Each structure stands twice: as C-alpha cells, then as structure tokens.
Amino acid sequence: MNEFDTNIPIYLQIMNSIKQHIVAGQLKPGDKLASVREQAEAFSVNPNTVQRAYQELEREGVSETRRGTGSFIAEKANLIPDLAAQMAHEVIRKYIEGMSALGFTDAQIVTEVERALEHSRTAQNSGGTH
Amino acid sequence: MNEFDTNIPIYLQIMNSIKQHIVAGQLKPGDKLASVREQAEAFSVNPNTVQRAYQELEREGVSETRRGTGSFIAEKANLIPDLAAQMAHEVIRKYIEGMSALGFTDAQIVTEVERALEHSRTAQNSGGTH
Amino acid sequence: MNEFDTNIPIYLQIMNSIKQHIVAGQLKPGDKLASVREQAEAFSVNPNTVQRAYQELEREGVSETRRGTGSFIAEKANLIPDLAAQMAHEVIRKYIEGMSALGFTDAQIVTEVERALEHSRTAQNSGGTH
Amino acid sequence: MNEFDTNIPIYLQIMNSIKQHIVAGQLKPGDKLASVREQAEAFSVNPNTVQRAYQELEREGVSETRRGTGSFIAEKANLIPDLAAQMAHEVIRKYIEGMSALGFTDAQIVTEVERALEHSRTAQNSGGTH
DNA sequence: GTGGTCTAGACCACG
DNA sequence: GTGGTCTAGACCACC
Numbered sequence: 403m404n405e406f407d408t409n410i411p412i413y414l415q416i417m418n419s420i421k422q423h424i425v426a427g428q429l430k431p432g433d434k435l436a437s438v439r440e441q442a443e444a445f446s447v448n449p450n451t452v453q454r455a456y457q458e459l460e461r462e463g464v465s466e467t468r469r470g471t472g473s474f475i476a477e478k479a480n481l482i483p484d485l486a487a488q489m490a491h492e493v494i495r496k497y498i499e500g501m502s503a504l505g506f507t508d509a510q511i512v513t514e515v516e517r518a519l520e521h522s523r524t525a526q527n528s529g530g531t532h
Numbered sequence: 533m534n535e536f537d538t539n540i541p542i543y544l545q546i547m548n549s550i551k552q553h554i555v556a557g558q559l560k561p562g563d564k565l566a567s568v569r570e571q572a573e574a575f576s577v578n579p580n581t582v583q584r585a586y587q588e589l590e591r592e593g594v595s596e597t598r599r600g601t602g603s604f605i606a607e608k609a610n611l612i613p614d615l616a617a618q619m620a621h622e623v624i625r626k627y628i629e630g631m632s633a634l635g636f637t638d639a640q641i642v643t644e645v646e647r648a649l650e651h652s653r654t655a656q657n658s659g660g661t662h
Numbered sequence: 663m664n665e666f667d668t669n670i671p672i673y674l675q676i677m678n679s680i681k682q683h684i685v686a687g688q689l690k691p692g693d694k695l696a697s698v699r700e701q702a703e704a705f706s707v708n709p710n711t712v713q714r715a716y717q718e719l720e721r722e723g724v725s726e727t728r729r730g731t732g733s734f735i736a737e738k739a740n741l742i743p744d745l746a747a748q749m750a751h752e753v754i755r756k757y758i759e760g761m762s763a764l765g766f767t768d769a770q771i772v773t774e775v776e777r778a779l780e781h782s783r784t785a786q787n788s789g790g791t792h
Numbered sequence: 793m794n795e796f797d798t799n800i801p802i803y804l805q806i807m808n809s810i811k812q813h814i815v816a817g818q819l820k821p822g823d824k825l826a827s828v829r830e831q832a833e834a835f836s837v838n839p840n841t842v843q844r845a846y847q848e849l850e851r852e853g854v855s856e857t858r859r860g861t862g863s864f865i866a867e868k869a870n871l872i873p874d875l876a877a878q879m880a881h882e883v884i885r886k887y888i889e890g891m892s893a894l895g896f897t898d899a900q901i902v903t904e905v906e907r908a909l910e911h912s913r914t915a916q917n918s919g920g921t922h
Numbered sequence: 923g924t925g926g927t928c929t930a931g932a933c934c935a936c937g
Numbered sequence: 938g939t940g941g942t943c944t945a946g947a948c949c950a951c952c
Contacts (some may be wrong), residue, residue: 409541411927419633426635437939448929453940461851469668470708470936470939490634494648497627503549504620505556508649515645518624519638539926541950578860578952669801669941671935679893686895708937750894754908757887763809764880765816768909775905778884779898801942827924838944843925860924860951 412447416455421464424475425486435465435473542577546585551594554605555616565595565603672707676715681724684735685746695725695733802837806845811854814865815876825855825863 406412423429435441438456442449456473459465463481467473501511536542553559565571568586572579586603589595593611597603631641666672683689695701698716702709716733719725723741727733761771796802813819825831828846832839846863849855853871857863891901 409544411539413927414539422633426633438941439939448931449940450930451928453942454927456940467940468937469941472939486634490631490636490644491648493627493630493634494644496630497623497645498648498652500623500626501620503552503556504616504623506620508653511649512642512646514620514624515627516642518621518628519641522628523638543950581951584950669804671799673935674799682893686893710937711935714935746894750891750896750904751908753887753890753894754904756890757883757905758908758912760883760886761880763812763816764876764883766880768913771909772902772906774880774884775887776902778881778888779901782888783898803942828926829924838946839925840945841943843927844942846925857925858952859926862924 406445406447412445412451413455413458416441416445416447416452417459420455420459421485421489424464424482425489429475431475431477431482433475435475437472536575536577542575542581543585543588546571546575546577546582547589550585550589551615551619554594554612555619559605561605561607561612563605564601565605567602666705666707672705672711673715673718676701676705676707676712677719680715680719681745681749684724684742685749689735691735691737691742693735694731695735697732796835796837802835802841803845803848806831806835806837806842807849810845810849811875811879814854814872815879819865821865821867821872823865825865827862 406415420429420435429435435456436444438449438452441447441452445452456465456467460467460473463476463478464485465473466476497515498511501514506514536545550559550565559565565586566574568579568582571582575582586595586597590597590603593606593608594615595603596606627645628641631644636644666675680689680695689695695716696704698709698712701707701712705712716725716727720727720733723738724736724745725733726736757775758771761774766774796805810819810825819825825846826834828839828842831837831842835842846855846857850857850863853868854866854875855863856866887905888901891904896904
C-alpha cells in the first residue's frame with residue numbers, strides 16, 4: 403500500500419495516484435481530497451510532501467484549494483476525459499517502447515501481455531492475492 | 533534521441549539502455565562498450581554520469597572493466613536470458629498495473645495495445661521512422 | 663468588489679479598507695460599523711475574519727466596541743488627520759520605492775502617474791466606472 | 793538590506809526583487825543567478841525559501857535552471873519589456889488606487905508624489921541617506 | 923559546488 | 938482542523 407518507487411519523487415507519485423483515482427472514477431469533480439495531514443499519514447510521508455503534490459495538482463488545474471477548507475477535485479469535469487486519454491496513452495507508449503527496445507516483435511508485444519494477464523488470473527483463482 | 537526523463541536518474545536510464553541493447557542482441561558478451569567519453573558525448577551528458585552507469589553495471593555483473601582497455605559485456609552468456617526475462621517482466625508488470633489503475637479491464641488492456649500498434653504501423657507507412 | 667489579494671491576510675485588507683473610508687470621510691467618529699455578520703456577508707468572508715479585523719482596529723484605537731450594540735469609529739477626531747497623513751505617506755513611499763527599483767527616474771515617476779491618470783480618465787469617459 | 797515585509801511570503805519578495813533587477817537592467821538574459829545557498833546567505837533566509845523562489849521564476853519563464861550548474865536569466869530577452877511594463881503598471885495602479893481610496897483627487901495624486909520626491913531630494917543633499 | 927527532494931517540526935491565517 | 942510558509946538539516950544526482 404505504501405511502497406513508493408525510489409528514484410521517482412514521491413510528490414509525483416502521489417499526484418499520479420490521485421489522477422488515477424480521478425480517471426478511474428473513484429474521485430469525482432467537487433470531491434474533497436484527503437486533508438494534507440491525513441494523506442500524509444496514509445502514505446507515511448511528511449505533510450510537506452503531500453502539500454507539494456496538491457500544489458502542483460492545483461497548478462495543473464486538476465484540483466482547487468479553498469483556504470482553511472481543503473482541496474477539491476476541480477469542477478471542470480470535461481477535463482477528465484482528456485486526462486484519461488493522456489495518461490493511458492503515456493502508459494501504452496512506455497510499454498511498447500520498452501518491449502520494442504528489448505527486441506520483441508509487435509505480435510509478441512500483444513501476446514506477452516495476454517500471457518501475463520492469463521497468469522495472474524489463474525494465480526488469483528488458486529488463492530494468492532499476494 | 534537524447535531526451536532523458538528528468539525525475540529519473542540519468543545513470544539509471546543509461547544502464548537500462550545498455551541492458552536493452554544486450555537483450556535485443558545488439559551487444560554481445562565480450563563486446564566493448566563505448567568509452568566513457570564517447571558515450572558521454574553521444575548522450576550529451578557529463579562523463580561522470582556515464583562513469584557511474586558503467587560502475588553500477590559492473591556491480592551487477594553485466595559488464596567488466598579492464599584497466600586501460602575499457603568496459604566489456606560480461607562473458608557469462610547464460611546471464612542474458614535471465615536479464616531478458618526479468619526486464620520484460622518488469623515492463624509488462626508496469627503496463628498492466630498502470631492500465632488497471634486507470635480502470636481498464638483485462639480485455640481492454642490487450643485491445644488498447646493492439647490499437648496503438650496498429651496506429652504506429654500506419655503512421656510509419658505513410659511517414660517515416662522519425 | 664470582493665477580490666482579496668491572496669498572500670496578504672484578509673483581515674488586514676479589511677482593516678485597511680475601513681481606515682480608508684475614515685480618511686476619505688465616508689466614516690466619521692461615532693459612526694457605527696457594519697455588524698460582523700453583515701460585513702462578513704458583504705465581503706463574502708468568514709465572520710471570524712471580520713471579527714479579527716475589528717479587534718485589531720480597536721487595539722489601534724481606531725474603533726470602540728460597545729457590548730451588545732456594535733463597533734463604532736472612535737470619537738477621537740484628532741486621530742484622523744494623523745491617520746490620513748500616515749496612510750498617504752505609506753502609499754507614496756511604496757510607489758516611489760517600487761518605481762525606483764524598476765529603474766525609473768524621478769521625472770518619470772511623476773509623468774508615468776500622470777499618463778496613467780489621463781488614460782483612466784479617457785477610459786471612463788468612453789466607457790463606465792466599472 | 794534584509795528587511796522583508798512580514799505578511800508577504802518571502803519567496804515572493806525574492807522573486808520580485810530579482811524581477812526588478814532584470815527590469816532595471818542589472819541582470820541580463822543569460823546571467824547566472826546567485827546559487828541557492830549564496831542567495832540564502834545574502835538574504836539571511838533558509839535555502840529552501842530561495843529554492844522556492846527560483847522554482848516559481850522558472851515556471852514563469854523568467855529563469856532557466858540547469859542541473860548541477862545553476863539558475864540563469866532566460867535568454868528570451870523579448871520577455872523583458874513585457875515584464876517591465878507589467879510590473880510598472882502594477883505599481884502605478886496600486887498607487888492610484890490607494891490614494892483615491894484615501895480621498896485624494898487626481899491632481900493631488902500627482903502633486904503629492906512630486907512633493908515627496910522633492911523632500912527626499914533635499915534630505916539627500918543635506919546628508920542623511922537614512 | 924549546484925539544484926532537487928524529503929523530513930521534522932514550528933507558526934500563522936482562515937473556517 | 939485546514940492549508941501556507943518557513944526553518945534546520947539531511948541525502949542524492951549531477952557538473
């Protein structure tokens with residue numbers, strides 16, 4: 403739950419996590435974000451780090467902050483489809499790039515992901531969430 | 533060609549690039565790596581950074597440094613399949629994780645990569661690698 | 663009408679606004695200040711903030727609070743000329759300081775304000791106060 | 793030299809100070825800014841505070857930061873006239889607004905600044921910088 | 923040495 | 938309680 407990729411600024415990972423929640427529909431326009439302190443506790447991270455993340459999100463227009471009240475997902479709902487497309491595109495791009503660099507063919511790039519999904523599905527069925 | 537992701541240590545990106553070349557068969561056991569200076573020039577990066585990358589690769593047993601002659605891909609050829617599997621696994625894992633977090637279903641995770649590949653293929657046909 | 667400069671305590675801006683009204687003669691000794699709630703509503707601000715402003719004004723001897731009846735401009739009329747001089751002096755000082763730091767000469771500091779006044783006058787004639 | 797206006801974030805005052813230096817021609821495109829640590833020392837302020845200021849300046853396109861090298865005034869010289877106009881306009885606006893609110897007429901707004909300049913000039917002649 | 927990130931902990935303005 | 942700023946001091950990547 404709380405393992406951050408070393409080598410990547412934590413505040414960026416927090417931003418990303420929140421964006422994912424928005425895209426996945428778990429956070430909707432107008433929703434209140436966890437308070438800086440709560441979020442910091444949840445992530446076992448210093449409040450300043452969360453603050454930085456919220457600050458940047460606001461600058462990107464993803465959230466809005468109201469003094470003494472908290473941070474909220476921006477009401478501009480139309481921003482969300484863009485966000486989704488943009489983030490998905492990035493994830494896919496990195497995947498294809500990574501696999502190509504390793505010498506995989508286009509066909510393999512597809513079959514490998516299928517295989518991996520198959521694996522994890524069977525693994526789940528036989529028990530381990532882990 | 534020389535755009536490094538800020539927010540991720542450059543030396544790690546260099547290491548990764550070299551590993552990819554090995555896995556893809558563009559660098560074979562015994563092959564000489566570019567000299568620190570050449571590599572630095574090629575990447576428009578400070579020599580110290582390349583130095584660091586080579587150092588870490590050596591520590592991982594991927595390369596060997598021979599005083600006065602340069603760095604070479606380790607002769608332990610059997611290490612390569614492992615490396616390939618390991619890197620591919622990592623790339624795939626990140627992809628699935630990323631897409632799942634964005635709310636994509638398993639089926640979509642496959643079809644989206646197919647679509648993206650289709651796109652880039654048609655783009656290439658009508659345009660250029662570049 | 664209700665745009666407060668973030669980065670500057672709102673209660674200070676409220677205090678200043680009231681002082682300006684006094685100096686400009688729109689509020690006279692003995693006049694009743696708007697109730698905390700009214701003022702808060704007018705400024706779209708939390709009552710606590712207005713409360714704080716009134717508190718500080720009282721501490722400065724500008725207003726007096728009579729339990730159950732409200733806040734009133736202090737009767738010490740002689741305080742007003744001082745207040746006026748002091749506030750004007752501050753405003754002028756900041757202006758000269760600001761322009762000097764930007765490299766304007768003394769002559770320009772005068773002519774620029776003249777030009778700006780000229781502009782806003784013509785704008786008003788052709789348009790509206792608003 | 794080092795008196796910051798309480799009630800205004802220090803990092804904003806630092807940003808402003810640098811912008812003023814640019815506008816006044818004391819800092820030119822390509823010039824290196826003092827290092828974070830030097831600047832912090834000079835202002836008797838924590839390095840993080842200076843860092844924040846530089847960060848924001850970069851975001852505004854005023855400066856550019858090169859890893860491990862320092863921060864530099866952006867090369868886009870054409871940005872400077874805009875900056876100058878914008879900052880001057882702001883200073884003038886505040887002055888006129890402030891004086892108007894105090895009940896001064898347009899004529900007085902001009903004459904008062906003239907009087908103040910006259911004062912400081914004679915003060916200088918007779919000795920006290922102070 | 924230079925910037926970038928993070929922590930720990932403090933104080934303030936605001937609701 | 939909530940966000941915003943600041944300090945002190947640490948570690949890291951990079952030049």
